[in-house]
Amino acid sequence: MRRIMAIATRPAICGLLLFGAAACAVPEVRAPEVGQSAPPFAAVTLDGTEVGSADLLGAPYMLNIWATWCAPCRQEMPELQELHDAYADRGFRVVGVSVDDRGAMDQIQAFIEEIDISFPIYHDPSWAIMDSYLLLGLPGSFLIDGDGRIARKWTGPFRPMEEDVQEDVRALLGDEA
Numbered sequence: 790m791r792r793i794m795a796i797a798t799r800p801a802i803c804g805l806l807l808f809g810a811a812a813c814a815v816p817e818v819r820a821p822e823v824g825q826s827a828p829p830f831a832a833v834t835l836d837g838t839e840v841g842s843a844d845l846l847g848a849p850y851m852l853n854i855w856a857t858w859c860a861p862c863r864q865e866m867p868e869l870q871e872l873h874d875a876y877a878d879r880g881f882r883v884v885g886v887s888v889d890d891r892g893a894m895d896q897i898q899a900f901i902e903e904i905d906i907s908f909p910i911y912h913d914p915s916w917a918i919m920d921s922y923l924l925l926g927l928p929g930s931f932l933i934d935g936d937g938r939i940a941r942k943w944t945g946p947f948r949p950m951e952e953d954v955q956e957d958v959r960a961l962l963g964d965e966a
Contacts, residue, residue: 820923823941827852827933828921832886832911835898840911846937848880849961851949854918854929856889857896861946862928866904868949872958873908875950879962883908883949888916888927934961 821828831841845852853869855862866885873883885906887897891914901910922929924944932941932954941957948954 820944821931821939821942823939825939827931827937827939830886830913830918830921832913832918834909834911835894835901842937845884845933846935848882848935849940849958850881850933851883851958852931852933853883853885854888854922854924854927855885856887856927857893857900858889859927863900863904865928865930865946865949866900866906870904870906870908872949872954875955876958876962877908881958881962885910886918887912888914888919890914932957932961 827842829842831839833839851869851872853862853865855866857863869883869885873881876882885908887893887910889897889912893914894912897910897912900906919929922931926945928943928946930943930947930949931939934940940961941954
């Protein structure tokens with residue numbers, strides 16, 4: 790009788806194991822790549838207005854994900870301001886999204902004033918943007934075309950005023966040379 794029960798329960802046990810394995814399967818998640826649509830994000834302006842990636846469609850922009858406590862983020866900010874200044878009159882802008890904690894608004898504002906940042910700075914204390922872009926560290930920067938596709942990306946610090954970056958910006962703005 791014991792042998793019959795063991796044989797009879799094997800299919801049920803195997804079925805449960807297969808179901809359990811399928812339920813535990815982790816879907817493949819990949820970081821957004823050049824040529825793909827930029828993941829949507831939501832944040833707030835420093836005065837509390839809700840904004841998101843949909844508000845940025847129509848013109849190319851540089852999305853920079855940063856925090857005040859991130860030394861490489863702080864180092865590249867002046868060059869991001871230079872890049873913004875160089876092409877803002879042509880419709881290009883740099884947009885920064887800080888992932889500082891909820892209580893860090895004063896720190897963010899002080900840093901913006903210290904560096905004299907004039908491009909838009911948004912705030913996402915939930916770090917949801919980090920998850921959307923699958924960033925493991927800061928900073929992360931994404932050059933995004935007017936249709937919302939990633940034209941180029943940098944994970945980690947980069948030099949925004951390097952000629953190759955400016956060439957990419959000019960190409961998105963329609964310059965031939």
